[in-house]
Amino acid sequence: MAKIQAIRGMNDILPEQTPVWQYVESTIRRVLGQYGYQEIRMPVVESTDLFKRSIGEVTDIVEKEMYTFEDRNGDSLTLRPEGTAGCVRAAEEHGLLFNQTRRLWYTGPMFRHERPQKGRYRQFHQIGVECFGMAGPDIDAELLILTARLWSALGLDGHTRLEINSIGTSEARKVYRQALVEYLDQYRDQLDEDSKRRLTSNPLRILDSKNPDTRKLLEGAPSLDDYLDEASRAHFEQLKALLDAAGVTYSVNPALVRGLDYYGKTVFEWITDSLGAQGTVCAGGRYDGLVEQLGGKPTDAVGFALGLERLILLLETLGLVPVNVNNDADVYVTAMGDKAIAASMAISEELRNGLPGKVVVAHCGGGSFKSQMKKADRSGARYAVILGENELASGNVGLKPLRDDQPQLEVARAELVQVLTDRL
Ligand code: ATP
Ligand code: MG
Numbered sequence: 001m002a003k004i005q006a007i008r009g010m011n012d013i014l015p016e017q018t019p020v021w022q023y024v025e026s027t028i029r030r031v032l033g034q035y036g037y038q039e040i041r042m043p044v045v046e047s048t049d050l051f052k053r054s055i056g057e058v059t060d061i062v063e064k065e066m067y068t069f070e071d072r073n074g075d076s077l078t079l080r081p082e083g084t085a086g087c088v089r090a091a092e093e094h095g096l097l098f099n100q101t102r103r104l105w106y107t108g109p110m111f112r113h114e115r116p117q118k119g120r121y122r123q124f125h126q127i128g129v130e131c132f133g134m135a136g137p138d139i140d141a142e143l144l145i146l147t148a149r150l151w152s153a154l155g156l157d158g159h160t161r162l163e164i165n166s167i168g169t170s171e172a173r174k175v176y177r178q179a180l181v182e183y184l185d186q187y188r189d190q191l192d193e194d195s196k197r198r199l200t201s202n203p204l205r206i207l208d209s210k211n212p213d214t215r216k217l218l219e220g221a222p223s224l225d226d227y228l229d230e231a232s233r234a235h236f237e238q239l240k241a242l243l244d245a246a247g248v249t250y251s252v253n254p255a256l257v258r259g260l261d262y263y264g265k266t267v268f269e270w271i272t273d274s275l276g277a278q279g280t281v282c283a284g285g286r287y288d289g290l291v292e293q294l295g296g297k298p299t300d301a302v303g304f305a306l307g308l309e310r311l312i313l314l315l316e317t318l319g320l321v322p323v324n325v326n327n328d329a330d331v332y333v334t335a336m337g338d339k340a341i342a343a344s345m346a347i348s349e350e351l352r353n354g355l356p357g358k359v360v361v362a363h364c365g366g367g368s369f370k371s372q373m374k375k376a377d378r379s380g381a382r383y384a385v386i387l388g389e390n391e392l393a394s395g396n397v398g399l400k401p402l403r404d405d406q407p408q409l410e411v412a413r414a415e416l417v418q419v420l421t422d423r424l
Helices: 018-034 048-055 060-065 084-093 137-153 170-185 193-201 203-208 212-218 230-246 308-317 338-354 369-378 389-394 413-423
Strands: 045-047 067-070 076-079 102-111 123-132 161-166 264-271 280-286 301-307 331-333 360-362 383-386 396-401 409-412
Touching (some): 048 076, 137 230, 137 280, 137 301, 383 413
Antiparallel strands (some): 161 264, 396 409
């Protein structure tokens, strides 16, 4: 019978790969904890309207990337393509934003029907961070300082660069939008199909075009910068000053607009040049209007999302996964014969009590001494404990170093924890 396979673009993360995921996740968790951010967990499925109303009808995500389906009772539901909308929904629903500031984070799978390629999948994972109730550029700066610390913690200093921009208020963008359309309209024939379509639907997205001819046309286009409102300009100047003071290096990219409708004022991306086209590992910005747009009180907000697959790909590409990030056992306990098996289970428990930070794998499933030793070797363990009839009779166990050319030792069972503590 034909085997059923995983859905294209939705990847299994296999046991060989999970240690690096755990390493990255725990590093991020630790850094976020250092800054006082609290974890929130939202469902993977939300009402389709939530995403339409927040991300915007005329965006890549809503137009063509969402996994939308009808529930059995006829409601339109969507697998979340991102976390901000759900986080705002949850925070509002539970009154988390009432007269208080919040620093939240979450992690989990996101779903977008895109063309799968390196660094772009249909189920991928983000760590998202959202801050509420803080209007000033100080919190924008904190988010960027925090991400810079994260890159450092992962050994990525010098491998990511920060681009920032201000896209102003929606009023400022409206005026700019008109100027941009007027300019591009003169060259309508030279625009690619996507850009032509966006000219009427979402012209700012054209600034993001990867098409070289369109890019060339954009060189002469009016700049959003010239249309910024005073408040946004001041906010941006202060943010830059805070980043300068903190020693976070950045460049201003006037073409950075981001693909979701809810952003305003600050937007930013952390980019790497080591992953080719899918080089944005972390992206975000301010979205002061979103909470109100979703029915809450006006609440200032800023956040970002970090793509875990891309970050892990980057660490692997650069050879920056620490050597101790693995599934390896420390001790492998073998047993020959029924009595020895019972004893080996008890000894393994004693070792787990005495060596709580170590991985003790007890051999299960029988087999010859030779095959057990082969498995011990493959487990990555540094020591094999050898337990047979002779050892049982003597009250000792054999202790065989597996990673260096040392002779096997005889160790009294009562001393085994101590001997291993000294050696591991
Ligand atoms: P891109 O321009 O690469 O499509 P985006 O602007 O759609 O990215 P966001 O919605 O801002 O991305 O998501 C934040 C981060 O999530 C991205 O910077 C990226 O690291 C990651 N990401 C987004 N889409 C995917 C995907 N399909 N597969 C893997 N990672 C993704
Ligand atoms: Mg995208």
